[in-house]
Amino acid sequence: MLDPRLLRQDPHGVAERLARRGYAFDATAYAALDDQRKTLQTQAEELQAERNQRSKSIGKAKAAGDDIEPLKAAVAGLGERLDAAKTELEQVQAELEAIQQDLPNLPDDAMPDGADESDNRVLREVGTPRAFDFAVRDHVAVGEGLGGLDAPTAARITGARFTVLSGGVARLHRALIAFMLDTHTGTGYTEVNVPYIVNADALYGTGQLPKFGDDLFRLVEPEDYYLIPTAEVPVSNMVAGEIIEPERLPLRYVAHTPCFRAEAGAAGRDVRGMIRQHQFEKVELINIAHPDDSTACHEAMLASAERVLAALELPYRVVDLCGGDIGFSAARTFDLEVWLPSQETYREISSISNTRDFQARRMGARYRDAETGKPRLLHTLNGSGVAAGRALVAVLENHQQADGSVRVPDALVPYMGGLRTIVAA
RNA sequence: GGAGAGGUGGCCGAGUGGUCGAAGGCGCUCCCCUGCUAAGGGAGUAAGGGGUUUGUAGCCUCUUCGAGGGUUCGAAUCCCUCCCUCUCCGCCA
Numbered sequence: 001m002l003d004p005r006l007l008r009q010d011p012h013g014v015a016e017r018l019a020r021r022g023y024a025f026d027a028t029a030y031a032a033l034d035d036q037r038k039t040l041q042t043q044a045e046e047l048q049a050e051r052n053q054r055s056k057s058i059g060k061a062k063a064a065g066d067d068i069e070p071l072k073a074a075v076a077g078l079g080e081r082l083d084a085a086k087t088e089l090e091q092v093q094a095e096l097e098a099i100q101q102d103l104p105n106l107p108d109d110a111m112p113d114g115a116d117e118s119d120n121r122v123l124r125e126v127g128t129p130r131a132f133d134f135a136v137r138d139h140v141a142v143g144e145g146l147g148g149l150d151a152p153t154a155a156r157i158t159g160a161r162f163t164v165l166s167g168g169v170a171r172l173h174r175a176l177i178a179f180m181l182d183t184h185t186g187t188g189y190t191e192v193n194v195p196y197i198v199n200a201d202a203l204y205g206t207g208q209l210p211k212f213g214d215d216l217f218r219l220v221e222p223e224d225y226y227l228i229p230t231a232e233v234p235v236s237n238m239v240a241g242e243i244i245e246p247e248r249l250p251l252r253y254v255a256h257t258p259c260f261r262a263e264a265g266a267a268g269r270d271v272r273g274m275i276r277q278h279q280f281e282k283v284e285l286i287n288i289a290h291p292d293d294s295t296a297c298h299e300a301m302l303a304s305a306e307r308v309l310a311a312l313e314l315p316y317r318v319v320d321l322c323g324g325d326i327g328f329s330a331a332r333t334f335d336l337e338v339w340l341p342s343q344e345t346y347r348e349i350s351s352i353s354n355t356r357d358f359q360a361r362r363m364g365a366r367y368r369d370a371e372t373g374k375p376r377l378l379h380t381l382n383g384s385g386v387a388a389g390r391a392l393v394a395v396l397e398n399h400q401q402a403d404g405s406v407r408v409p410d411a412l413v414p415y416m417g418g419l420r421t422i423v424a425a
Numbered sequence: 426g427g428a429g430a431g432g433u434g435g436c437c438g439a440g441u442g443g444u445c446g447a448a449g450g451c452g453c454u455c456c457c458c459u460g461c462u463a464a465g466g467g468a469g470u471a472a473g474g475g476g477u478u479u480g481u482a483g484c485c486u487c488u489u490c491g492a493g494g495g496u497u498c499g500a501a502u503c504c505c506u507c508c509c510u511c512u513c514c515g516c517c518a
Contacts, residue, residue, distance in 0.1 A: 004474090037475095038475080038476080041474090041475060041476085041487085042475080042476065042486090044487085045475070045476085045486055045487050045488095046486085046487095048486085048487060048488090049485095049486060049487075051498075051499080052487090052499085054498065054499090055443075055497095055498050055499040056443070056444070056499080058443075058498055058499070059442095059443030059444065059498095059499070060443080060444060062443070063443075063444070068498085071498075072498050073498095074498090075498045075499095076498085078498080079497095079498075243435075243472095245435090364473095368435085372481080373453085373454080373470085374481085375472075376481095
């Protein structure tokens with residue numbers, strides 16, 4: 001949600017900034033609707049004030065023992081006029097709100113311009129893709145060769161876009177998660193374990209609802225419960241409705257959770273393997289920050305995620321998402337893309353966003369300003385550190401060996417019980 | 426699942442259908458007193474929206490006592506529905 005005051009004071013400025021991300025905001029229509037709101041609100045409040053005043057004087061008269069019947073008669077009809085005024089106001093307010101809920105975040109000035117992902121700015125490439133002296137297999141072939149990756153069985157249990165992992169591959173997945181959690185808690189993150197089912201309010205708070213409900217799995221009962229699409233939803237909402245004392249900031253949380261996505265509109269994309277699943281696991285970083293610190297926190301989160309990829313000895317690049325590719329709630333997003341030898345390309349493995357006060361406003365997440373003592377909106381940031389499923393894919397592909405085995409990167413060896421190579425079961 | 430109790434400001438806690446955004450306390454801020462400290466005295470201290478305005482100042486106004494409906498001229502207070510917390514029982518990992 002954008003600042004309604006800014007929207008009112010400078011709708012055309014907002015429209016210009018939103019245009020950078022390809023969103024057409026009709027500032028003129030909005031301003032006209034808001035003028036209407038202003039008139040109706042003044043009208044309704046005047047009636048309300050009159051009623052309050054009259055009711056109060058009836059109370060006084062009654063306390064004084066006076067006859068209140070004539071006073072009551074004088075109020076007759078006021079209630080109906082008030083109701084009518086309120087109804088009219090509510091309609092216009094609902095229209096305004098519908099527009100506001102739909103507006104994506106204002107981009108950071110530093111965000112690159114561009115129409116789609118091909119316009120993203122590559123900030124740097126780290127590590128060198130390995131030169132293979134044998135035919136590279138994709139992660140499905142490697143995993144199946146090890147007897148540890150099985151989509152057909154998952155299809156029988158559930159359907160498309162699920163995978164059964166087993167043996168060394170399953171353990172590798174668990175090792176990745178444990179390693180990532182330890183890495184982040186080692187740099188000051190607090191590990192949290194959160195609900196994987198959230199209510200509609202939480203999803204509204206982080207911006208998935210009302211606009212992106214199609215990509216969520218929703219429970220039949222209770223019907224306003226949903227499976228989380230990312231840990232960002234439960235973890236960020238930990239501060240919903242709260243006023244945080246500033247000395248506690250920034251709050252830094254790390255959570256390992258499954259993520260459930262309907263992948264509506266992704267039919268036909270990445271159908272082979274574990275790149276795009278309905279269920280995957282992720283280690284997520286959340287920062288709840290003072291507005292003055294959020295940019296620095298964003299950089300630090302990026303460094304934290306990069307540390308993981310470096311330790312896993314995976315080549316990657318850092319990308320600054322352009323206006324055409326950035327998400328609804330984000331003001332600025334850095335993606336980490338890991339090298340996949342089978343595709344000879346970089347694929348997203350982490351997305352790290354500063355939403356500034358966009359989510360905080362929706363959630364009502366505030367801190368107490370040290371100087372004024374007044375509550376002000378926090379900044380919220382989220383980033384994968386990193387996606388476990390895609391990390392597994394990257395390790396299988398990048399560290400595969402000619403004989404079909406997979407080398408365990410040194411950082412993971414302790415988490416594999418000392419195992420240095422995963423071989424076929 | 427059954428029975429009961431309860432949800433009020435940063436926290437604890439009182440509250441009769443009207444003069445209640447709400448006693449009292451804690452905490453916090455400022456001031457006074459005390460040659461440090463402690464104790465004492467005084468004042469202040471909820472949030473959100475709108476209007477006015479150059480203004481996050483002031484002024485005017487509306488809303489908010491778990492959420493949503495209802496009764497009433499008027500609801501923290503009465504009625505209905507829902508949510509959450511706690512206690513006991515049952516069940517269960």
